[in-house]
Amino acid sequence: MRETPGRLLRLLSLLQSHREWSGTELASRLNVTTRTVRRDIDRLRELGYPVHAVMGPVGGYRLGAGAELPPLLLDDDEAVAVTIALHTSGPSGSEEASLRALSKLSRVLPSRLRHRVAALEASMLALPVRGPVVEPTVLTAVSAAIRVAETLRFDYVSHDGSSSRRSVEPHRLVSWGRRWYLAGWDTDRADWRTFRADRVSPRTPNGPRFTHREPPDGDLTAYLTRTMGREMWPLRCSLRIHAPAAELAGRVEGEVTPIDERTCRLELASDSYDLVAFVVGMLDVAFEVESPPELAERLRVLATRYAAAT
Incomplete structure (x- = not known):
């Protein structure tokens, strides 16, 4: 009798391996009779574990989802x-x-x-960097709409503070750079869009059911890598770099376009001109600001500050 708790834990560990076990297999693994296995299965059910039984020659036991969260067994x-x-x-x-x-x-x-x-x-070094807080209820509502394929209706606040009401077929929740984003098909604009989850306020009820579309470009990760900066960051900067485009390959996250053999254009999206100045400074190449004038002005301020420091 003293072995029963330990045997129940071993039985639970086997059932958590996401496969179906016959009573004979479990009895062999636990070195008990099939009758004992049945009794132990009943004890697990009394503890809240949803153990399902499939009858027949190819049947067996498996652990399913229940109405409440039972204790978990972790290795x-x-x-x-x-x-x-x-x-x-x-x-x-x-x-x-x-x-x-x-x-x-x-x-x-x-x-x-x-x-x-x-x-x-x-x-580990835990940097004190925190992104905007997203209410758990928002993430739950979005993920539920994705799972059941229901159109998500929500109010959205853009980076400039303007509000709009959106209707979107949600595709994925994305964690990127300490922020949560929703990627989905905007039904009003008939195009893929990405939204910051902390600016989303879901409305109820959800809209009509839909069939999940193929991700843009056939690869959602590639699409987000290509478009995230352009769609999500409010500042757009263009610089003429006095170096071949090939020299910038793999060194900066931005769009690099060759101008001639010795120069190229670098387009960056950011939420800070100081960050743009830092990124370009790390390239250690000559450059000129093409736009916007606010970036040029910020560089003049920084240049004066650095010159005074020397």
Whole structure:
């Protein structure tokens, strides 16, 4: 009888491997009878684990989704990974929930795992960089609309403060640069659009069902890499670089267009002229500002400041 709790944990570990087990297989793994397996399955169900049984010669047991969250069984590597992820959780608006989960998990970690977590934490540098807070209810509403393929209706505030009402077939939630974005098909504009999730206010109920479209360019990651800066950052800067286009390849995230053999045009999107100045300065090449005049003015201010420092 004293072996029952340990056997239940071993049984649960097998069922969490995302496959179907016959009663005979489980009995062999646990070195018990099939009758004992059936009793243990009933005990797991009483604890809230949704163990489904399929009858017949090819049937068996599998762990499914239930109405409530039962206790979870994690191996050592999984427990360490979850603990570190909670320590470094991003700007999802769920920091309080993350701290509660971290407190619960830390209390039950064995000492051997606490040492591993402590070693990882000591080797990590957590920069105090936070993105805009996104309410968990927003992420939940968007992800639910994606899952059931329902058109999402929401109010949206653009970077210039103007408001609009949007109707979008949501495709994916994207975490990029400490921000959450929604990528989807804007039904009013008949085109793909990307929205900052912290500026989205969902309206209910959702709109009509839809069939998920093929991602733009056949690859959503490539599309976002190509368009994110142009669509999401308010400042557009164009510079004439006195270096061949090939010399900038792989050194800067921007659009590089050859002008001739010795010069090229660099187009950058950003939310800060200081950041543009930093990026161009790191290239260590001569350049001229083509637009906007605000960038040229900011560079003059910085140049005066740097000259005074020397």
